[in-house]
Amino acid sequence: MHLSCEFSALKIFGFGNGSIDMDGEAGDVLYTSYLSMARAGLTSVEFWDPKSQKWGQPHCQARFAILKAFLAAEGGFCTLQYKNDDMSDLTIKLDRSKILTSGRKAVADFLQKLHICKSTADFEEGSKFFGEMSSVGLEYWGSKVRNIVLKNKQPRKVFVQANTFLNEAGKVSLKEYDATLEGMIESFADRD
Numbered sequence: 505m506h507l508s509c510e511f512s513a514l515k516i517f518g519f520g521n522g523s524i525d526m527d528g529e530a531g532d533v534l535y536t537s538y539l540s541m542a543r544a545g546l547t548s549v550e551f552w553d554p555k556s557q558k559w560g561q562p563h564c565q566a567r568f569a570i571l572k573a574f575l576a577a578e579g580g581f582c583t584l585q586y587k588n589d590d591m592s593d594l595t596i597k598l599d600r601s602k603i604l605t606s607g608r609k610a611v612a613d614f615l616q617k618l619h620i621c622k623s624t625a626d627f628e629e630g631s632k633f634f635g636e637m638s639s640v641g642l643e644y645w646g647s648k649v650r651n652i653v654l655k656n657k658q659p660r661k662v663f664v665q666a667n668t669f670l671n672e673a674g675k676v677s678l679k680e681y682d683a684t685l686e687g688m689i690e691s692f693a694d695r696d
Contacts, residue, residue, distance in 0.1 A: 667694050
């Protein structure tokens with residue numbers, strides 16, 4: 505998240521010309537990556553178990569900690585907004601104009617703190633800090649937000665590989681399959 509703010513790095517991947525341009529293609533990529541991380545942090549509460557109060561997936565725990573760093577950033581960089589009491593209209597608001605300032609600083613401070621603890625072998629402080637950043641309070645995150653996330657959960661995407669065939673006339677044809685478990689089996693079976 506921190507290094508993605510380097511427009512020269514974005515240029516290497518074909519986005520922009522290397523100059524700072526939050527309104528151009530590279531800015532779109534940067535905004536999308538920050539917004540995607542915020543969403544990933546929000547949806548990660550699905551993998552937190554309210555009974556044991558433990559995380560099921562370490563990467564989800566890290567994404568949640570990054571979201572909390574975003575939310576704690578100066579100037580309202582990232583907020584969760586809703587009007588309905590049941591939070592059914594929960595929305596992530598991320599201020600694109602603050603990515604290079606508040607957003608980047610929040611990520612840098614978070615990573616620097618973890619890096620210092622790791623580099624100095626301060627397990628106690630590092631564990632305490634990461635535990636605080638990834639703690640899920642039962643009332644807000646653990647029940648209200650988690651319930652909305654679970655209610656709006658989408659089925660896992662199924663990617664099914666198409667196959668190419670050479671017919672009798674020597675022409676190549678492409679056969680695509682439904683994005684279902686049956687389609688996956690059929691695709692695999694057609695490859696012998």
